[in-house]
Amino acid sequence: MIEARDVLYIGAGLFALFNGLMVVTLSLVWLERKFLGRLQGRVGPTRVGPFGLLQAVADALKLLMKEDVSPGPAARVIFYAAPLLVFVPGFIVWLTIPFAQDMAVRNLELGIFFFIAFSVLSIVGLVLAGWSSASKYAVLGGFRSAAQLVSYEIPIIMTLLTVVIVAGTMNIAEVVEAQASVPYVALLPLAAVVFLLAGIAEVGRTPFDIYFAESEVVGGPFVEYSGAHWAVFFLAEYVSTFVIAALTALLFLGGWRWPFGADLPPAAGVALVLAKTYAVVLAIFWLRATYPRLRIDQLMSLGWKALIPLSFAAVIIAAAQRFYGWPTWSLTALSVIVLAVPAILQVRLQRRPAMERARRYARRAMAERAR
Amino acid sequence: MSAEPQTDTVDMMLNMGPQHPATHGVFRMVLSIDGERIMGVRPHIGYLHRGSEKLSEHESYGQVITLFDRLDYVSNLNNELVFVRAAEELMGVEAPERAQYIRTILCELNRVASHLLFIGTYALDVGAMTPVMYTFRERERVQNLFEHVTGARMMHNYFRIGGLKEDVPGDFAERVLSVVRRLRAGVEETDRLLTFNEVYLARTRGVGVINAEDAISCGLTGPCLRGSGVAYDVRKAYPYEVYERLEFDVPVGEFGDCWDRYWVRLRECYESLRMVEQALEQTPEGPVMAPGRRIARPPKGEVYAHAENPRGDIGVFLVSDGTDKPYRVKVRPPSFCNLVGLERMMEGAYVADAVAILGSLDIVLGEVDR
Numbered sequence: 254m255i256e257a258r259d260v261l262y263i264g265a266g267l268f269a270l271f272n273g274l275m276v277v278t279l280s281l282v283w284l285e286r287k288f289l290g291r292l293q294g295r296v297g298p299t300r301v302g303p304f305g306l307l308q309a310v311a312d313a314l315k316l317l318m319k320e321d322v323s324p325g326p327a328a329r330v331i332f333y334a335a336p337l338l339v340f341v342p343g344f345i346v347w348l349t350i351p352f353a354q355d356m357a358v359r360n361l362e363l364g365i366f367f368f369i370a371f372s373v374l375s376i377v378g379l380v381l382a383g384w385s386s387a388s389k390y391a392v393l394g395g396f397r398s399a400a401q402l403v404s405y406e407i408p409i410i411m412t413l414l415t416v417v418i419v420a421g422t423m424n425i426a427e428v429v430e431a432q433a434s435v436p437y438v439a440l441l442p443l444a445a446v447v448f449l450l451a452g453i454a455e456v457g458r459t460p461f462d463i464y465f466a467e468s469e470v471v472g473g474p475f476v477e478y479s480g481a482h483w484a485v486f487f488l489a490e491y492v493s494t495f496v497i498a499a500l501t502a503l504l505f506l507g508g509w510r511w512p513f514g515a516d517l518p519p520a521a522g523v524a525l526v527l528a529k530t531y532a533v534v535l536a537i538f539w540l541r542a543t544y545p546r547l548r549i550d551q552l553m554s555l556g557w558k559a560l561i562p563l564s565f566a567a568v569i570i571a572a573a574q575r576f577y578g579w580p581t582w583s584l585t586a587l588s589v590i591v592l593a594v595p596a597i598l599q600v601r602l603q604r605r606p607a608m609e610r611a612r613r614y615a616r617r618a619m620a621e622r623a624r
Numbered sequence: 625m626s627a628e629p630q631t632d633t634v635d636m637m638l639n640m641g642p643q644h645p646a647t648h649g650v651f652r653m654v655l656s657i658d659g660e661r662i663m664g665v666r667p668h669i670g671y672l673h674r675g676s677e678k679l680s681e682h683e684s685y686g687q688v689i690t691l692f693d694r695l696d697y698v699s700n701l702n703n704e705l706v707f708v709r710a711a712e713e714l715m716g717v718e719a720p721e722r723a724q725y726i727r728t729i730l731c732e733l734n735r736v737a738s739h740l741l742f743i744g745t746y747a748l749d750v751g752a753m754t755p756v757m758y759t760f761r762e763r764e765r766v767q768n769l770f771e772h773v774t775g776a777r778m779m780h781n782y783f784r785i786g787g788l789k790e791d792v793p794g795d796f797a798e799r800v801l802s803v804v805r806r807l808r809a810g811v812e813e814t815d816r817l818l819t820f821n822e823v824y825l826a827r828t829r830g831v832g833v834i835n836a837e838d839a840i841s842c843g844l845t846g847p848c849l850r851g852s853g854v855a856y857d858v859r860k861a862y863p864y865e866v867y868e869r870l871e872f873d874v875p876v877g878e879f880g881d882c883w884d885r886y887w888v889r890l891r892e893c894y895e896s897l898r899m900v901e902q903a904l905e906q907t908p909e910g911p912v913m914a915p916g917r918r919i920a921r922p923p924k925g926e927v928y929a930h931a932e933n934p935r936g937d938i939g940v941f942l943v944s945d946g947t948d949k950p951y952r953v954k955v956r957p958p959s960f961c962n963l964v965g966l967e968r969m970m971e972g973a974y975v976a977d978a979v980a981i982l983g984s985l986d987i988v989l990g991e992v993d994r
Contacts, residue, residue, distance in 0.1 A: 293757035389638050393975065396659075459751060460823050468646040468749045469976050544823045546751025548976040549660050551826055599822060607825050611887065614875065 266358035270347050278491040282309035284531070285538050292542040316487075319480035324387050327477065331385035336478070336485035338378030342371045343493040350499055351426045353509045353522035364425040365413050368500070372409075372455070375489070376402040379464065382486075383474035394473020397549055398464035401454060404556040405461075408451040411564035412444040416504050418571040419584070425500075429508035433515065436507035440581065443588035444567040445505040447560050449533070452497035454552070456490060458537055460544040463552055494537060495530065502529035559595055566591045635663050638975070642671045646749050646979040649989035655978060662978055665970045667963060672993040680953040685711050685785055685920035688950065693779040695955065696991040699738040701730050701770075702933045703991075704783040707953075709864060710929035710940040711785040714922040717914050721866075723787040725907040728865045729800060730773070730782070732896040732903070736807060737766040738934035739889045739896075740814075742986045746886060747818055749983035750827045755814050762810035765803050772799065785920045787913035797904055804897050811893045819890065828883035832969035832981035835880055842965040845958050846936025847888040848985055852880030858932035869906065870899045882984040889934075889986070921948045935959050935986055955994060959987040 283298070283306055290297030298305030323332055349364040351357035361367050376399055383395020417423055419440065420431040428437075438445040454461035465473035475486050502508060506529045509522030517525065547555065570587045573579070641652035650671035656664045676695060680688045692703040705727055712718065719727070744759035767777045773792050774780035782789050793799075818824055834842070839852040849856055857874045859867040875891035877884025924946040930939035936958025943952040962985050969981045 289753075293754050294761055295757060389636065393638070393660075459753075462751065463976075466751065466976070468751065469979050471645060542754045543817070544752060544821065545747065545827055546976075547823055548827060548974055550974060603822055603825050604820055607820055607829060607883070610878065611819070614877065614887065614891075617876070 263358060267348070270358060271344070274344065274347065274492055274495070275488075277495055278488055279309040279313070281491045281495065281534060282312070284534070285541075288535060288538050289542050292539070313484060316484040317481050321480040321482060324477050326387040328385040328387070331381050332477075333482065335378045335382035335385060335474075336482045336489070338381060339375045340378075340485050340489040340492070342374040342378075343489045343496060346371045346496055347492075349425060350496070350503070351429070351508075352526050353519045354426060354430075356519065356523065357426065360424065360426050363423045365417060365423045365428075365504075368425075368496075369406075369410050369413060372493075372496070373402075373406055375493070379474050382478070386474065386477040388477050390470045390472070391474050391476050394464045394466075394470045394476070397470070398457070398474060400549070401457070401461065401464055401552060401556075404553060405451045405454040405560070408447050408556070408560040408564035409455060411561070411568050412441075412448040412451070413504070415441055415444040415564075415567040415571045418568065418575060425503055429503055429510050432507040433510045435581075436505060436511045438505040438507075440584045441505070441567060441571070441588055442585065443563060443570070443592045445501070446592060447564045447567065448505065449497070449501055449536075451556075451560055451564075452501065453537055453540065454556070456493040456497055458490075458494060459541040460547050461552060462546055463549050466546055494534065498533035498537065499526070499530045501533045502526055506533075563591065563595065633658075640978065641668075647982065648745065648987060651982070651987065651989055651992070653978065653982070655975065657975055660974045660976075662970055662973045662975060665967055665978070667966055669960075669963070669989075669992050672989045674994065676994045677953050677955060680950055682949065684948045685922070685950065688953065689783060689785075690779065690781050693781060694990060695957065695994060696738075696933060696935060696938075696959065696988045697778060698741050698988055699734050699934045700778055700780050701727075701734040701783065702738075702931065703938065704780065705731055705865075706929060706931040706933070706938050706940050707942075708783045708785050709931065710927055710942040711920060711922060713929055714925055714927045714942060714944055715785065715916075715920060717786045717916060719787045719914055720911045721908050722791075722910040723912040723914075724865045725903050726788060726792055726796075726912065727783060728867065728870075729900050729903045729907070730770070731865075732899045733766050733769065733800070733803070735934045736811075736893050736896045737763045739893050740766075740811070742889055742934075743814055743818070743886070743893075746980075746983045746986070747824070749979050750824060752818065752821070752824065755818050758810060758814045758817070762807050762814075765806055765810075769799055769803050784913065786916055787911070791912045797907075800900065800904055804900050808894070808897050811890070811897075815890060819887070825883065827976075827980055828886060828984070829881055830879070831882045831977050832973065832984055833879055833881045834965050834969050838968055839880060839965060842968065843961045844936070844965050845961060846933065847885050847892065848936065848962045848965065850874065850888045851877040851885035851984075853878050856937075858930055858937050862930070864929075864931055866903060866906070867899075870902050872896075872899050882980050885984045885986075892934075919948055921946070930956070933958050935988065935991070936962060955991075957991040957994060959985070959989075960992045963987060963992060 287297040298308035301307040301311045323329060346368045348358045349361040349367050351360060379398040380395045383391040416428060416437060420428040422428060457464055465475055475483060478486060509517060509525050570584060574584050635656040635658050638655045638657050640655055641647035642650035652668040654666040655662050676691050680691055689704050689707060692707045693700040695703045740759040740763045744756035747755035770780060771777045774782040834852055836852045836854050839849050853876050855874050855876045860874055872895045875888045877888055922944040924944055926943040928939060928941045930937055938958050939956035941954040942950055945951040970978060973981060
């Protein structure tokens with residue numbers, strides 16, 4: 254039975270969560286620009302506020318004040334509803350993500366299931382945004398997003414299932430409690446890697462920023478958006494990135510439990526979770542500075558030929574270990590073995606031929622000079 | 625009659641450019657696509673047509689140099705050189721040795737700057753955002769040096785028929801050496817980040833392949849031709865200026881894919897830096913301008929001169945009717961000729977490849993449209 258007090262509590266929680274996430278988004282924007290700047294031999298924003306801290310605020314204000322234009326032939330209602338369809342699922346999953354013991358708006362028994370159910374929904378918003386914009390680039394981007402997000406949903410679900418099998422619960426807080434002695438990244442490295450990769454693809458960050466690829470489809474589904482509606486997409490992207498990072502921190506890096514155990518005060522627990530989450534976010538930004546963008550067919554083959562089989566392997570390993578009662582370290586051992594296969598293949602099929610080719614060219618140039 | 629249900633589908637027409645972030649200016653491609661596959665491509669050019677060739681007929685020889693600056697606006701000095709050489713040949717003038725050395729040094733530095741621009745923007749085309757920062761930082765060093773020497777960062781107007789506008793500043797040699805040293809480190813940094821990057825390899829290897837035979841019959845030159853394995857370089861085949869006295873390799877690819885074209889340009893950066901160092905050592909003292917009349921008035925006749933531009937074999941066909949203005953100036957623009965290969969490279973490519981392939985041709989629209 255839902256009581257008035259509960260409604261009030263959830264309402265206040267959502268309000269706090271929404272504002273908290275706004276601040277997080279602003280911090281992420283600032284962090285990304287600064288961090289990328291440093292990696293690229295620049296300084297990033299410096300002008301607005303100390304260390305450019307208010308740059309993101311200024312950008313947000315600018316976006317809100319801009320005129321909101323839509324293309325003439327756009328399907329107006331859908332066009333304006335689509336940003337919300339993208340943002341709301343990314344936001345609503347925060348309902349059940351705990352920052353510390355008992356620090357979630359609603360600590361659902363089926364928390365992981367809740368996340369899976371809602372995170373899929375953002376596809377609808379992207380496809381509708383692409384379709385309703387009445388632009389070919391947007392349509393192309395919408396198709397790409399549908400293909401990409403549907404494919405990468407599967408490895409995410411399977412890796413989460415692996416965690417559920419090992420932890421024996423779908424409650425995120427309990428999963429964290431189960432990692433008191435050893436974080437799951439040590440037990441399930443395979444699942445952790447696949448989850449993070451698929452997660453990055455799910456939120457469309459480099460090297461998987463295919464559906465809004467600036468140099469190809471010029472922003473994809475977002476190409477016709479401006480002002481506040483564009484800002485909502487932007488917000489959704491960062492909130493979703495933060496979700497993936499937070500889930501990685503909670504489900505694989507031990508959340509507030511590891512490495513300091515249970516006697517941590519709640520505030521320190523929150524700080525620990527945030528520190529881990531931001532570390533994962535930084536790793537995601539780092540990837541962005543390092544890698545180009547995959548092509549859509551390469552993305553699909555990575556998803557279907559590598560990540561999905563690997564995620565199934567992770568599930569099978571976990572299930573077998575549970576069923577036959579093998580020692581816990583066998584999880585790690587099997588995961589590492591399975592993980593090594595694609596790594597070796599990648600080096601053999603991709604990197605080494607290119608290196609050999611370059612060496613061959615260099616040798617030929619030397620020979621020509623000698624002649 | 626087939627029993628299968630027939631779906632009536634048409635290819636989607638996708639207009640890419642002239643205002644598209646990856647067309648490097650105002651190039652326009654009309655792609656007909658089936659899903660993500662490219663079924664056909666129709667290039668459209670002319671958005672930057674300024675009538676440079678016609679304009680040249682109304683300018684005196686000295687003034688035409690400024691128009692050549694604006695053809696390939698990222699390798700201005702290389703363009704100036706080819707016109708200046710054509711006019712010199714027509715007049716039977718030869719620039720003093722010192723001027724030739726300085727022109728070579730500046731042209732090679734310009735080549736590095738141009739290739740750096742290519743590497744950066746090409747990485748951006750395939751989605752990597754960091755190399756462009758590195759390469760622009762390095763390119764800036766060259767631009768600063770040019771500003772120091774010629775007074776302008778881009779439209780230099782520094783070469784003259786028979787030599788140079790003026791001698792280089794006194795600290796030229798040491799500044800060039802320090803720039804070369806830093807450039808080499810900068811190119812290496814980008815090289816380490818990009819060349820064997822897994823995703824970069826996946827995006828460029830086997831993409832936009834054109835074999836040597838096709839490359840020749842399409843009239844490709846420069847890195848696009850050498851990427852296909854043909855070691856044709858005007859600097860080696862028909863040496864001009866002081867290239868005969870410099871030791872350098874001509875890097876060539878093998879398969880003629882985007883990675884090979886990238887690799888050739890990358891190696892050319894290193895080779896150019898080597899050349900600059902050698903040329904600097906050999907530079908003699910002396911005048912930088914051949915003695916003669918101040919206003920060029922070549923005798924009646926015609927001449928074809930060509931040189932290795934960063935984009936390929938740039939040629940100038942110059943006809944003089946004996947006045948102080950050329951009767952006809954015809955340019956063979958390498959970017960324009962390289963575009964001929966576009967259609968062949970695009971066969972069976974994906975939409976994302978269209979960007980990668982166009983980028984690997986490294987066109988400059990100022991030169992394509994003239």
